[in-house]
Amino acid sequence: MERDNIIHFVFDKIFNQLILSNDEFYQIPFSKIREKTFDNIYVHKLIHQLTNKSEKSIKLYLTNNYFITNHLYSKxxxxxxxxxxxxxxxxxxxxLNCLKLAMLNRDIEIVQQIIPFIKLDNELLMIPAEMGNEKIYFYLINLGLNPNISVYHKAILGNSAEIVxxxxxxxxxxxxxxxxxxxxxxxxxLLMIIDEIVKENIKMKNEIVSYPILNGNMIIVKKLEEFNLIDWLSETICFSAILSGSLTILYYVESKNPNIHNNFYLDKTNHKKSPLLFDEITYxxxxxxxxxxxMNYAIQSGSIEMVRYIYNLGYGITESNIITAIKSNLKEILIFLLHNYTGKLHDSILNYFGITSFINDKIELAKILIMNEKINIIPTHKFxxxxxxxxxxxxxxxxxxKTIFENDMMDPDYLMKYHIFFSYTKRFDLDLDLKLITRIRxxxxxxKDDILNKLITIEQNDNNRQIITDAIFLFGNLNHILKWAYIYNLAPSNLLIMELICYQQLGKLCxxxxxxxxxxxxxxxxxxxxQMIADPTIEDFFYKYNLTSKQKLKYIIQSGKKDLIMKWIxxxxxxxxxxxxxxNIKNLLLLNDSQLIKDIYPEFNFDNIEEILKI
Known part of the structure; x- marks a missing residue:
């Protein structure tokens, strides 16, 4: 399999954002990691958009066992x-790591093969308990291990009723x-747990009892009701019914509390927001x-039917509700809210479409607001x-x-860490720079040529001129660059140019x-x-214009191109x-090619690999 460093580079950057620590390999099955990374269709599409390589070739490359094996070895x-x-x-x-990996990814025979080499500890029960793997769990129990409170907790998450x-x-x-x-x-x-609750006479909090309502589990709701464990007048129960997204569940709660919507009492309490935001949260x-x-709970349910029902009851729509729909990436609900919301939205809402706000598909959400004339890309009044x-x-x-939801991890701004290309700005932590990038984007x-013209031709300081230039090169296509970049006639930052090289965006380089x-x-x-990329097309560009530099072995090795390594030698x-x-022996070892090392460095002692790679 020929190495493609363009795909390799972009994927590795994405992989490191999706799998933040190697600890994840020892905590979840590799099948889930693979689904999230190597097999992820969205990842294939993003690499296609950045590099213009075909999705088919990207998928074939990333799902090839040889590539996966080498990538895992590098980690x-x-x-x-x-x-x-x-x-x-x-x-x-x-x-011990071998045993953890085996329990997560292999069958009991492999676990039995490894066990004699490992000092056993009760904590080992946590993995099969959370996996719901009864064979491995009870095998370890028979070896004398005993569950503790941590194992109990993992078993609850593992969905094996027998283990619990x-x-x-x-x-x-x-x-x-x-x-x-x-x-x-x-x-x-849950049925077993409720029996224990009754037996031990445990007092249940509304926050815990509300979960079956939130999850729409009527079997458990009826069981809890049988033992009088639900406070039907609790706001928590009411909001959970709305959050469930099930009108059937909400109707049931309403039947138990017919006055639930009287005088809109659910909306009478202020949850301690800043006075500056009162206009956004009140009606x-x-x-x-x-x-x-x-309305916020109805939106978070993700159910357009629930949102319509709550609206038809007379509950109001506010700017904070629209922000909730944006953060939740709910386009149909967002359109409904905008059609029933009077007035313009404050310019501050643009912050949710910026490069440090991670919301998948947020540019499409911004387009919905702009097309519905609810926001202006450039403010119409003085701040x-x-x-x-x-x-x-x-x-x-x-x-x-602090929390990035899994779906929002697919935001290209998160995966490609676009914010680092603007870290040179003197006021980057302030909203002005971030919002300028968002307006240009x-x-x-x-x-919108008229808006671009206004932003580019008005008097801008040096900092803003560089921001605008970098935003055009990063987010624009070649036509945009030809149309607008000449006005400032500035080069994008070196870091950004290197990124364009890694994307093989030759037109922008030219x-x-x-x-x-x-x-x-x-x-x-x-x-x-x-030289780390060692892409033939990029190399041709540098050679054509006589822009080459002396070759450096460190970068040649990092390219993984064995023919180039041998050529240098x-x-x-x-x-x-x-x-x-x-x-450079460590980088050579990460290529996972022992024969190459033997050919070029016969004196190397392979017994020391583990120590070298730990450095």
Whole structure:
């Protein structure tokens, strides 16, 4: 299989954003990691959009076992780990990580093969408990391991009623186990847990009891009702019914609490938002102020039917509701809200379409707002101090958000870390720079030449001129660059040019060269780094315009191109080869080609591989 460093580079960047730590290999089955990365259709499409390589060729490359094996080796560093994951023949040396990988990815026979080499600990039960793997779990139990509270918790998540049933007589319920059981919504397990609740006379909190309503599990709802464990008048129960997205569930709760919507009491409480945001979260009916909580829960349910039902009951729509629909990427609901919302939206809403706000498909969401004339790409009025303060609040809320939902990880801004290309700006942590990037990007996406003309031709400081230039090169196509980049006649940042090289975006590189935007010395520096890519098309560009630099073994090895490594070696003395190879042995080992190392460095002792790769 011929190595394609363009696909390789872009995929590795994406992989590192989706799998944030190698610890994940020892916590979840590789099948889930593979589904999220190598087999992910969205990943294939994104690489296609960036590099213009066909989706078919990208898919074939990323799902090839040879590529997957080598990629795993570059992450895990040891063949024995990769072999367990890839169902290959095992070695005879095992460690604890081998056992964890085997329990996650292989059958019980492999686990039995590894067990004699490992010191057993009760914590090992957690993996098969969470996997719901009864064979491995009870095999370990028979070896003398005993479950503890942590194992109990994992078993609740693992959906094996048999494992949970075996633990219940041994360990009492805890708050964490109760909450996890009700969240996980396994009916068979919950029925056993409820029996224990009744037996131990445990007082249930509304927050825990609300999960079966949220999950639409009427079997459990009826069981809880049988033991009088549900407070039907609780706001938590009402909001959970709305959040379930099931009108059947909501009708049932309404039948138990007929006054649930009287005087819109669900919207009477302020949940301690900043006074600056009151306009966004409040609406008025009959002269009374209300806070739009109920509509927010309906939106978060993801059900357009629920949103329509709540709206038809008379509940109001506010700007905060529209932000919720944007953050949840709910286009149909967003369109409904916009059609029933009067007035314009505040300019601060643009922050949710910026490069540090990770929402999948957010540019399409922005287009919906713009086409419905609810926002302007350029503000139509001069900002007041209150406007700036409100803007800052939204930027802070976005930046302080610690959780990125799995679907939002597919946002290209997250996967490709676009924010790093603008980290040179002096005020990057302020909303002005971020919003300028967003305005330029939206104008490019919508081909709004009038807006681009205004943004580019008004007087801008040097910082903003560089921001605009980089945004045009990153988010625009070649036609956009030909049309607008000449006005400032600036080169994009070196970091961004290197990214364009890695995407094989040759047209943009040719424009930069033809306009003489970079000195030759800078091109030569870029060529030195581009040796890691070693892409023939990119190399032709540098050679054609005499922009090449001296080859560096470190980068040639990182390219993974064995023919180029051998070509470099043939031009050097044996002494120089040995000296350079010693310095770069770790990168050579990561190529996963022992024969290559034997050919060029016969003295190497392969017994030291593990120690070298740990460095």
């Amino acid at each position: 895990l560093k040891l063949h024995k780990y990769v072999k367990i994951i890839m169902n290959d023949i095992l070695e005879n040396t095992f460690d 049933k075996s633990i219940i007589p041994l360990i009492s319920l805890s708050k964490v186990i109760l909450e996890s059981a009700f969240q996980n919504n396994n009916t068979e397990i 008025f009916l009959n002269g009374n102020k209300y806070y739009a909580h109920t 007041t101090l209150s406007d700036y303060q409100r803007d800052r609040l939204h930027v802070n809320m976005i930046n302080e958000s 939206l104008a490019l996406e919508l081909n 424009y930069i060269y033809s306009r003489n935007l970079l000195p030759i010395s800078k091109w030569k520096e870029l060529h030195k780094l581009s 043939r031009t050097k003395s044996k002494e120089e080869v040995n000296e350079k190879i010693k310095k």
